[in-house]
Every structure is written in C-alpha cells, then in structure tokens.
C-alpha cells in the first residue's frame with residue numbers, strides 16, 4: 185500500500201531536443217487533490233503529456249509510477265487502462281467519430297465489462313445531465329465544431345465515464361463561464377462521491393484560484409521554468425493571485 | 441425509329457471512342473495503367489451479363505432497356521444519351537456495345553422514399569456494357585441504387601444518366617464493391633431541369649482499376665448539384681476519378697465532396713473540375729477534397745481545376761493530403777483505445793461526410809464495413 189499514488193520522481197523531459205522539465209518530484213495520493221500552478225510556458229502541460237505518454241515528449245530521466253505500475257514503460261493506451269486520465273487543455277477534433285461510439289470503445293478498453301450499449305447510453309445520459317449537456321451531443325462528432333466550453337464539458341464527461349484512478353485536468357477551467365465552471369466542479373464532486381471514483385486522485389493545472397473554490401485542493405504546487413519551486417496549502421493559490429509569480433520567483437531564486 | 445435507339449449509332453460511337461482523348465496523363469511513375477492505351481476486351485458477339493431491377497410499388501416505371509425501347513420508346517428517347525457530352529471517351533465505348541441496361545421513369549410529382557435498386561451482373565461474361573437511364577418528370581423525387589456484382593476478369597464499361605424536368609430531385613448511389621480482379625469504367629452524367637436537384641453518391645472500393653467520369657451539366661437556373669465520392673485503393677488497386685460540374689447558367693449551386701484514402705501500394709487520382717461560364721452569375725460552387733495516405737507506397741494525386749469566367753460568384757475550394765493526424769491518435773489512445781483501433785476509427789470517420797450522402801442506413805453500414813476491412817492492418 186505504501187507505493188499507492190501517482191508518483192513522479194526526478195522527471196526530466198525534452199520536446200524536439202529542448203529540455204522543458206528539469207526534474208519534477210510530485211506525488212498525488214489516492215483521493216487527494218493537488219493543484220499545479222505556474223506561469224505560461226513553465227512546463228505544466230509538458231508534465232501532463234509526458235505522464236500520459238505523448239510520443240513527442242521524451243522523458244530523459246526520472247520515474248513515474250501509478251499504484252506501483254511503471255507508467256513510462258507503457259504506451260498511452262495502456263497508461264489509460266492503468267487508470268490515468270488527462271483532460272486536455274486543447275482537445276483534438278475528430279470529424280466522423282461520434283461521441284458515444286468513441287466513449288463506448290474507451291470505456292470498454294479501460295473498464296472491460298458487461299456493459300451493454302443500452303446500459304452505456306443510460307450511463308452517458310446520466311453523466312451528461314450532471315454536466316448540463318444536451319442529449320444532442322450524442323449525435324455529434326468528437327469535439328468537431330464544439331465551442332471551447334463544450335469541449336471542456338466533453339472532457340469532463342469522458343472523465344466521468346472512465347472513472348480513472350488519477351485525473352490530470354489541464355486548464356479545464358480556462359475559458360469557462362461561471363455556470364460551466366460550476367458544472368465542472370459538480371462533475372468532479374460527483375466522481376469523488378461515486379463508488380468507482382471515491383479514491384481518485386486529482387492533479388488540477390490551473391491559472392485561477394476560482395476553480396479551487398469548487399474543488400478544494402489538499403496541496404498546491406508552483407512550477408516555474410520546468411521545476412516545482414514551491415509547495416503549500418490552498419492559501420498559496422490566493423497568494424499567487426494577489427502577488428503574482430515574480431515574488432515567488434524572487435523567494436525561490438536561491439533554489440533554482 | 442425509336443425501336444432502333446439502342447442499335448443506332450454503334451459504329452460511330454466506337455469511332456468516337458477511338459478518336460477522343462482521355463485528357464488524363466499517367467499521374468505518377470507508380471501508376472500501372474495507361475488509359476490511352478487501355479486494353480479493351482472488345483466483344484465479338486452479343487456481350488453477356490444480366491440486370492435485375494427492383495422498384496418500389498407505385499407509379500415509378502423501372503424496366504430493362506429492351507423493354508423500355510419496346511413499351512416506353514417515346515419516354516426513353518427524351519433521356520437516352522442526352523447527358524453525354526463528346527469529351528466522355530468511355531461513354532462512347534459503352535455506347536458502342538450497350539446491350540444491357542435499365543430505364544427508370546419517375547412520372548410527374550411522383551415521390552418515393554424507397555429506392556429503385558439495379559443490379560448488374562457479369563455472370564461469367566468477360567465484358568459488360570451496362571447503361572442506366574433515369575428520367576424524372578416535373579416535381580418527381582426518387583432514389584436509385586446501382587450495384588455491380590462482377591468478378592473474375594470482368595471488364596465493365598458503363599453509363600448512368602440522369603435527365604430531369606423542372607423541380608425534380610434524384611439521388612443516384614453507386615457503391616462499387618466489385619472483386620479486385622475486375623476493371624470498371626463508368627461515366628455518370630446528369631442533365632437536371634430548372635430548379636431540380638441531383639445527387640451523385642459514389643464509392644469505389646473494389647476492382648483493380650476503377651475509372652469514373654462524374655458530371656453534372658447545369659444549364660437551367662435554380663439547379664442544385666451534389667457530388668459525393670469516396671474511394672480507397674489498397675493492395676495494387678488503381679482508382680481514377682474525374683468530377684465535373686459545369687455551371688453554364690447562373691443561379692445554380694453545386695457542392696462536391698471527395699474523400700479518398702490509399703493504403704498498401706494503392707494509387708488514386710482525383711481531378712475536380714468546376715466550370716463557371718461567363719454568364720453564370722450568382723453561381724455558388726464548392727469543392728472539398730481530402731486525401732489520406734495510410735502507407736508509404738500509397739499515392740493519391742488530387743487536382744482541383746476551377747475555371748471561373750463570371751465575376752459575381754461564390755466559389756470555395758479546400759483540399760488536404762496527409763497522413764492520420766498524430767494529435768487525434770494521441771487523444772484517442774490517451775483514453776485507452778489502442779493505436780490500431782484509434783487509427784481505424786479516425787480513418788472511417790474521415791469518410792463519413794460522403795457516407796452520409798448514401799440513401800439508406802443499411803447501405804451506409806455496408807460501406808462502413810467494407811471500409812473497415814480495408815483499414816484493418818493486413
């Protein structure tokens with residue numbers, strides 16, 4: 185049990201030969217909520233992609249395990265089957281692939297079971313209701329022609345359906361109106377309240393403390409220039425909002 | 441004289457076939473067929489083959505060409521050969537030997553949701569020359585589905601024509617899933633009446649060589665033309681499609697959508713012609729063609745040709761050629777779907793805008809299944 189968690193240690197990552205992550209140590213324990221903040225370009229999405237196995241992101245050093253499984257040895261689909269989920273900052277549009285068809289394939293891959301298409305449809309409709317999504321989304325193609333907010337809702341729908349052990353939300357809150365933000369919060373709460381998701385750990389990448397009002401973080405990390413330079417409690421998020429990153433940069437200069 | 445319609449003109453049609461150029465160069469060095477010197481198995485006697493025609497109950501007349509010539513000569517004559525233009529080389533070849541065919545007559549204001557289904561069979565014959573004629577009167581609406589059950593070393597050279605009066609609406613779907621040893625050349629030409637709508641929905645998935653000439657001649661105002669084509673050469677298949685929408689008068693609309701993929705050493709070529717004559721003001725035309733290359737040896741040439749002589753028109757053209765989108769693959773695999781399945785779903789999804797234009801769900805499912813088999817890794 186001691187190795188439970190999404191454990192990242194000494195992780196370094198390069199993209200197209202440029203080193204972006206310079207040694208990340210971070211552990212998300214089951215059932216906990218971690219927030220990851222940091223200025224644009226600091227490497228937050230890079231961390232998310234290197235954990236989920238994007239082929240363009242080269243992990244050059246360090247380890248990442250999910251409840252004892254070596255994530256880095258697995259291709260992206262097997263990482264998802266191990267229980268990892270990433271809500272994309274910029275979800276890809278896939279014309280011609282209908283939302284329920286894709287989600288059924290994903291659910292069967294991640295949680296193979298006896299779910300019939302009819303039961304699956306009922307499950308989808310129930311989760312869509314929590315997210316305030318119109319049933320007409322079932323007839324649409326994945327993210328094709330979706331507004332920014334609709335894409336984020338669809339990401340949350342997929343999280344709800346897949347009920348991962350660990351979920352990384354990469355700026356799921358960016359570009360959302362207040363209602364949508366609330367729905368995202370509800371969706372996370374609903375997952376945590378469910379049997380499947382009661383131990384789900386979250387890594388919430390965000391620029392704004394307001395999402396953290398809906399999902400109270402246990403820990404807040406600050407990433408600057410490919411390193412986590414500060415870790416604290418929920419108060420840290422408010423401090424960043426008030427003071428900006430420069431103060432933290434100053435404070436941690438010695439560290440870097 | 442009409443009883444001679446089919447027999448008339450054969451010798452001169454053959455001569456026109458011989459003297460007309462294809463207007464198609466060999467697209468790439470991998471291309472194995474030269475249409476200019478295509479070896480045509482000329483029939484010595486009457487060519488064989490058979491046609492089976494299923495029409496919905498009601499006023500639609502659907503019969504073989506011989507019967508039409510005997511019982512509906514005057515109607516047949518109003519449409520037969522009317523949509524063919526001299527540059528359609530292979531239509532002349534078909535015309536020279538046509539012995540097999542179907543006539544579909546949709547009387548005035550007759551509307552049918554059930555399709556007329558026409559099935560041509562080679563039945564052991566090496567060459568068949570089918571000719572379908574669809575004639576829709578004013579306000580008539582109908583759908584025609586053409587199947588080609590051909591195998592062995594069959595050579596098919598056929599014509600499908602749509603001729604309509606005012607405000608008719610005809611959809612003609614041709615899902616071609618023939619066996620991969622056959623060669624198929626088809627000319628599909630439409631001459632709609634004023635305010636009429638015609639839709640060609642074609643899929644070329646079978647045959648070793650599939651050549652199609654798809655045309656709509658818009659010479660009446662208010663015409664709405666749709667051309668939706670997909671093709672997918674795999675193995676050593678070759679597919680060569682030319683579509684032409686000829687806006688000869690204004691206030692006409694056309695939409696051409698072509699989705700092509702190639703795998704194995706499959707070779708494809710698509711030439712998309714949009715012509716807007718100088719007097720065809722207020723024309724709206726769009727041409728969208730996308731090509732997906734699924735292997736290193738696969739090749740697709742996609743050539744848009746917009747000749748626009750009028751100035752007050754809306755013309756859109758968009759094209760892409762490429763491999764599967766890496767971001768899309770990563771997105772799907774990150775949700776647990778394995779890479780092969782993700783690629784399959786994306787490739788199938790790519791064809792959906794054309795599949796959607798086919799008239800029935802069972803036909804659409806048949807196409808999806810056939811496409812799925814082609815995408816499946818060998």
Ligand SMILES: Nc1ncnc2c1ncn2[C@@H]1O[C@H](COP(=O)(O)OP(=O)(O)OP(=O)(O)O)[C@@H](O)[C@H]1O
Nearest residue numbers: 199200202204222223224225226227228229230231
């Ligand atoms: N293909 C690439 N080649 C070079 N640098 C890249 C490439 N992709 C990303 N980067 C760089 O990596 C750095 C980190 O990017 P990343 O997307 O992880 O930042 P982020 O913290 O998520 O920023 P934001 O808050 O704006 O989303 C940036 O400086 C970015 O320009």
Ligand SMILES: [Mg+2]
Nearest residue numbers: 228229230273
């Ligand atoms: Mg980012």
